[in-house]
Each structure stands twice: as C-alpha cells, then as structure tokens.
C-alpha cells in the first residue's frame with residue numbers, strides 16, 4: 001500500500017494568519033469557512049470551499065494531505081491558493097499525483113491565476129513500466145531518474161491533466177491562443193518547425209460555441225495508443241492521435257520547465273512511490 005504525501009497543506013483551505021503572524025485558531029477558521037461555504041453554496045453548488053467543508057478532511061483540519069491507494073472512498077485534494085478541489089482518483093485507476101496553479105501575465109502587467117490543475121496517471125501502467133525497466137531501483141533513485149521521467153512522458157501510460165478554470169473572464173479564443181503558444185513551443189522543441197497542422201488539429205477542438213466560465217473543467221487525457229482526448233465539462237470534444245502532441249502537453253506540467261515547479265516536485269515524489277509500490 002502506498003501513501004501519497006503532499007508536502008504542503010492542501011488538505012485544508014489556505015492558512016489564515018492574524019496581522020501579528022500567528023495562526024488564527026481552528027475554531028475561528030471553521031466558523032469563517034462554514035459561513036463562506038453557506039454563501040458559496042447559495043451561489044454555486046460546486047464551489048471548492050463548499051466541497052472542502054463537506055469532505056471529511058474539512059472537519060479534521062489535518063496539517064498534511066495524504067492519499068492512500070487502498071482507500072475505498074478517497075478524499076479530494078485541494079490546490080492551496082485557490083481552494084479548488086481535485087478527486088484523488090478518476091476513471092478506473094488514474095491516481096492524482098499532484099496539483100498546481102497556472103499563472104499567466106496579462107498584457108505583460110499583472111500575473112493572474114488562470115487555472116488550477118491536477119495531474120493523474122494510471123497506476124497499473126506506471127507499475128508495469130517500473131516493473132519492466134526499473135524493478136531494481138529504490139524509490140529515491142526512481143525519483144531522480146531522467147530516463148524514468150522521459151518514459152513517463154513518452155510511454156503508452158494513460159494520463160490526464162485536469163484543468164479547472166479560475167479566471168472568470170476567459171473566452172474560448174484565449175484558450176486556443178494560449179494553447180497555440182504553449183503547446184506550439186513544445187512541438188517546436190520536440191518535433192521541429194513543421195508541426196502547424198498538428199497544432200491546428202489540436203487547437204481547433206476548442207470551438208467557438210464552447211463556454212468556459214469559472215469552475216469549468218477541461219480534461220486532457222492521453223489514451224492508449226498516444227491518442228490525446230479532450231473533454232470539456234465531461235463531454236468529449238475530440239481526439240488527436242499523436243505521440244508528439246501528448247508528450248508536448250505533458251511537458252508543460254512535468255517537464256523540466258513546468259508551469260508550477262512545486263507541483264512538479266510533488267508529482268515526481270508521488271509517481272516514484274507509485275512505481276515502486278508492490
């Protein structure tokens with residue numbers, strides 16, 4: 001049995017501190033959060049603070065989040081800055097490896113929080129890869145192993161990047177443009193200059209008629225056979241079969257220059273634990 005440990009307190013809402021720097025008592029936090037949850041519930045039944053209060057972690061105020069693979073009803077995990085929640089597993093066997101935040105500068109001026117994200121990998125696929133190629137290594141060596149990370153991005157392992165929109169003024173055109181820039185750069189990096197058609201086939205999945213208000217969920221899943229499948233709010237909107245595209249998208253989150261460096265560290269820790277778990 002493996003326990004995933006996230007070295008930051010995202011099992012609880014952002015820590016409240018008094019002006020003098022001392023933590024406000026758990027009681028005060030609980031009252032505040034409960035009041036916030038009531039307001040949130042009246043506005044949006046999927047509000048992350050509400051989900052947190054309703055989860056058993058919300059009542060325990062534990063200092064650390066952890067996920068146990070053997071848990072029958074795993075609890076969600078909260079991105080610490082936004083409080084957005086992510087289920088600790090999705091589908092049959094995709095487990096949450098880490099959560100993070102994508103910030104982006106707006107007109108080169110201020111950084112905005114665009115979306116929170118969670119990275120999931122199929123535990124059977126990860127164990128299979130580890131058993132075939134890294135069986136003799138302890139977790140600490142799998143953790144820093146570049147070949148293992150490259151395999152994670154390149155091998156036929158089912159993985160999902162779940163984006164939850166934080167920024168409330170997004171339109172689908174800015175989503176397309178952002179993908180054009182970030183995925184386009186990675187396609188150039190890994191595949192050279194001539195990948196415009198591939199990029200276009202991916203960005204064109206984000207059609208003008210789709211709305212993506214705050215709290216919308218976009219799932220980018222690498223299905224077996226290196227098929228990149230996109231779902232918005234749980235609805236499949238299209239797929240593109242391309243190993244290069246799958247690798248380029250994963251690189252944004254777990255490659256060497258990721259959007260959120262802390263999230264990548266957690267993901268590496270957790271995927272290494274998963275890989276060596278018997």
Ligand SMILES: CCCCCCCCCCCC(=O)O
Pocket residue numbers: 102104106114170174175178179182183
């Ligand atoms: C005003 C900023 C608009 C940014 C929209 C980003 C939406 C999803 C893009 C995903 C890829 C990326 O993060 O680059």
